[in-house]
Amino acid sequence: MCLHPEEIPPIPNETVRVAKAAFPKGNLYMRLRDELGVFYEDEDFASLYAQRGQPAQAPWRLAMILVIVANCKHKRFKPQTRRF
Secondary structure: OEOOOOOOOOOOHHHHHHHHHHOOOOOHHHHHHHHHHHHOOHHHHHHHOEOOOOEOOOHHHHHHHHHHHHHHHHHHOOOOOOOO
8 A cells, every 4th residue: 555645625614514503512523523634744654655556545534533433432332340
C-alpha cells in the first residue's frame, strides 16, 4: 500500500445542518471530525507507507475509525462487577 496524502475534505453544508439539528450540543464523533485535522497531516505518516503499490486509506480516516470502534467496544463490553 502506498500513501497519496490528502486533506480532510470539508463536510457538506446539508450534512452539517442535519447533524447540528440532531445533536445541538454536538457529540464525540462530531468533535473528533472537527478537530482531527489539527493533530496531524498525512505527510507525517508517509515514511510508514511503501513508495509503490495500491493506494492506502488516509491515516486520518483510519485513526477516526479506530477511535469509533474502541469507543463502541468500551461502552458495549463494560465488565460487570458484583458486590457480595
